Amino acid sequence: KNEVEQSPQNLTAQEGEFITINCSYSVGISALHWLQQHPGGGIVSLFMLSSGKKKHGRLIATINIQEKHSSLHITASHPRDSAVYICAVIKGGAGNQFYFGTGTSLTVIP
């Protein structure tokens, strides 16, 4: 049983579409991260959230602690957004213990 579930597992979109990736978790957390893994394998941290909403460029991340749910939105999607998006939670009270979702593979078609 995975503490972190992401949906969808795979997503194909046309350039310009609004994209939503969902993350649900079953444990109490102190924070949640969204990561982006490029086709070449490199991993970049996008956001760290403990409440509310954060925005960076075309990316928006939200979290609802009571519902144990987070979403990553991409506005005006572009082929360069094609990547695997990974949700990771830090279990509450466990210091540095991370638990990761298996990722959402996004392909944006021109």
Place this chain on the structure above:
Amino acid sequence: NAGVTQTPKFQVLKTGQSMTLQCAQDMNHNSMYWYRQDPGMGLRLIYYSASEGTTDKGEVPNGYNVSRLNKREFSLRLESAAPSQTSVYFCASSPGTAKNIQYFGAGTRLSVL
């Protein structure tokens, strides 16, 4: 800026051989992490170091040892490699606790035959 540097990038081992994966960061970060990534499993934390001189087990520490040599360097050792340790290994660092953004190395692709 180099950021987080991992060596080697690729390695093939025979069962029972030992090796050390090296990781160094030049951002003066306190915390460093080792992860493995397997198809269908996602990333899993092997060990982490919250500060120089301290290390703690993560989700999958069996078969691995780590050394936080100094603030910059955090190495991962496989004493007797097994085929189940075939994976992609990532090192990461962050300024403080896990609530900080992490910076990842490029990864080491390890095959154990």
